[in-house]
Amino acid sequence: MSDIKDIIKEENLVYKKTKVLTDNVMHYCPGCSHGVVHKLIAEVIEEMGIQEKTIGISPVGCSVLAYNYLDIDWQEAAHGRAPALATAVNRLYPEKYVFTYQGDGDLASIGTAEIIHACNRGENIVVFFINNAIYGMTGGQMAPTTLPGMPTSTSPYGRDVKTTGQPLVITELIAQLPGTNYVTRQAVHTPAAVRKCKKAIRKAFENIGQKKGTSFIEVVATCNSGWKLNPVKSNEWMVENMFPVYKPGDLKDE
Amino acid sequence: MAEYKLMKGNEVIAEAAIRCGCDAYFGYPITPQSEILETLTLRQPWLETGMVVLQAESEVAAINMVYGGAACGKKVMTSSSSPGISLKQEGITYLAGAELPCLVVNVVRGGPGLGTIQPAQSDYFQAVKGGGHGDYKLIVLAPASVQEMNDFVDLGFELSFKYRNPAMILSDGVIGQMMEKVKLSPVKPRWTDEEVIKLNGSWATTGKTADRPRNVATSLELDSARQEQFNHKLQAKYKEIQEKEVRFEKIACDDAEYLFVAYGSSSRICQKAIDLAREKGIKVGLLRPITLFPYPTKAIQEMAEKVKGILTVEMSAGQMVEDVRLAVNGKVKVEHFGRFGGMIPSPNEVVKALEDLIIKG
Ligand SMILES: Cc1ncc(C[n+]2csc(CCOP(=O)(O)OP(=O)(O)O)c2C)c(N)n1
Ligand code: SF4
Ligand SMILES: [Mg+2]
Numbered sequence: 089m090s091d092i093k094d095i096i097k098e099e100n101l102v103y104k105k106t107k108v109l110t111d112n113v114m115h116y117c118p119g120c121s122h123g124v125v126h127k128l129i130a131e132v133i134e135e136m137g138i139q140e141k142t143i144g145i146s147p148v149g150c151s152v153l154a155y156n157y158l159d160i161d162w163q164e165a166a167h168g169r170a171p172a173l174a175t176a177v178n179r180l181y182p183e184k185y186v187f188t189y190q191g192d193g194d195l196a197s198i199g200t201a202e203i204i205h206a207c208n209r210g211e212n213i214v215v216f217f218i219n220n221a222i223y224g225m226t227g228g229q230m231a232p233t234t235l236p237g238m239p240t241s242t243s244p245y246g247r248d249v250k251t252t253g254q255p256l257v258i259t260e261l262i263a264q265l266p267g268t269n270y271v272t273r274q275a276v277h278t279p280a281a282v283r284k285c286k287k288a289i290r291k292a293f294e295n296i297g298q299k300k301g302t303s304f305i306e307v308v309a310t311c312n313s314g315w316k317l318n319p320v321k322s323n324e325w326m327v328e329n330m331f332p333v334y335k336p337g338d339l340k341d342e
Numbered sequence: 343m344a345e346y347k348l349m350k351g352n353e354v355i356a357e358a359a360i361r362c363g364c365d366a367y368f369g370y371p372i373t374p375q376s377e378i379l380e381t382l383t384l385r386q387p388w389l390e391t392g393m394v395v396l397q398a399e400s401e402v403a404a405i406n407m408v409y410g411g412a413a414c415g416k417k418v419m420t421s422s423s424s425p426g427i428s429l430k431q432e433g434i435t436y437l438a439g440a441e442l443p444c445l446v447v448n449v450v451r452g453g454p455g456l457g458t459i460q461p462a463q464s465d466y467f468q469a470v471k472g473g474g475h476g477d478y479k480l481i482v483l484a485p486a487s488v489q490e491m492n493d494f495v496d497l498g499f500e501l502s503f504k505y506r507n508p509a510m511i512l513s514d515g516v517i518g519q520m521m522e523k524v525k526l527s528p529v530k531p532r533w534t535d536e537e538v539i540k541l542n543g544s545w546a547t548t549g550k551t552a553d554r555p556r557n558v559a560t561s562l563e564l565d566s567a568r569q570e571q572f573n574h575k576l577q578a579k580y581k582e583i584q585e586k587e588v589r590f591e592k593i594a595c596d597d598a599e600y601l602f603v604a605y606g607s608s609s610r611i612c613q614k615a616i617d618l619a620r621e622k623g624i625k626v627g628l629l630r631p632i633t634l635f636p637y638p639t640k641a642i643q644e645m646a647e648k649v650k651g652i653l654t655v656e657m658s659a660g661q662m663v664e665d666v667r668l669a670v671n672g673k674v675k676v677e678h679f680g681r682f683g684g685m686i687p688s689p690n691e692v693v694k695a696l697e698d699l700i701i702k703g
Binding site for chain 1: 365368400404416433436535548551552559562
């Protein structure tokens, strides 16, 4: 019988962690989509060879500490303001690859003005919008993206759309803005979806190099802790309940 | 050869920004300071120096653009007036917490709320005591002339980069709107990207190269012990600023029996009041704080040993008077005289207040 040590050799390597991901242990809950999306962004940065030129803007939300995981320069923004920071970085370093990474509370609630205006100005940046329909970090409160009837800690009897409005499908709104070039909705719940999402990320970063304006990638995501479901059930719940409201696919590709 | 011009205070802020090599200005219109953004967009400095000028969607966005630019290691600024500065407080405390240099100009108008578009000095507390949350301080410069509006742009940037701390020019509607002769600053080129890396590369997000760890501009530290340590570091910085950067001016203080303490446009009114008082035989001088943080506490203490009473004159209901009282610590009488809500005291009113509140009182 051959020893495992004989198999662990450079020539047998089929996959390895990108150098752009640090060795820090991620604080995300098991099954959370954030970690997968981080990995994809890191891989694209390495594959494109743009580590020295990339500046990330992290939000307030579970991904506030994203700067611990991707080995690039980062700015940590106040809640919702990442697109304003990215605007300045883009204007002052037009040759850099600037992206914001924001949750649905960050982007679609407190930061609505900043994202709309940055997209409308067509800032040459990539926006990652991680939509898990809930405020993960603060313990699972209702977000503007929370589904009708969905229970959260501030809608314990389910979201009442009569008093709190319908889910804000902000990506459709963003796609209307002439400043955006590429607007897509992805997910990372299956290997196929992960591969598709990575392609979208690559395209978005390439758009920066071609100065095409704003590329906007929504990732319909799971928050198993907030949803109080295990990782597998979360994925099933997402497909069944989130996808009908947040339909995966490209909304705009110019 | 030096260049002289007759200019408005607000216009000169824009001119001085271009001349001192400012990289970006982000602003939102509000009276009485809209001329700053208007002058910049008319001058089109992006054609001349490459300076970025952008009208943001709100003051909140503007100050966060400042954060983004400051974290790049560049010289960036914003300006507004009182209601807009209130909106900027969130960004200002994040800038202080991330130790980022920048310049914020407040051309103060009367409040509270929407208040009035007329001049006031009622944002002193907000500027020097915090304004936003947390234990932080701004370096606060108080110009009393159009010339100082010019000079303090460069000085503000210099101090803010020296200490990696936001600086504020606390002006008011009088200084912003009045025209005076001004000696313009010599033109300094903007830093090149290489210079930015050389000067600020140890902390600025200039793009992570293989030869250094990644730079992160953040004010977050979840570990309480480390957060406390960081706060100690900030306090040590403020102490150093207090020791090294106090600026003030004394006028007619040598033989003074009474003292005015006033900054900005109130100090100009006090200068006239000194002449009027001295015609009546009242020997009064003026101590004008130029830096409001750091505050000229020692200089006021020294004057309290010499004079019989002190009158602070502010276009507010009495804010800076608290710092004068802390400095004087009961040694002599300290009273406040102010007009507010957009009203400006006359020199005669000031002399009468000195007589009523200090000399007779
Ligand atoms: C000004 C401000 N308001 C509120 C908060 C508290 N807060 C932190 S994260 C968060 C919500 C984050 O939700 P989301 O953006 O959806 O990110 P997620 O954690 O779900 O990834 C809130 C309300 C804050 N930090 N700052
Ligand atoms: S709380 Fe939700 S969003 Fe946050 S790490 Fe856990 S699963 Fe992810
Ligand atoms: Mg969320």
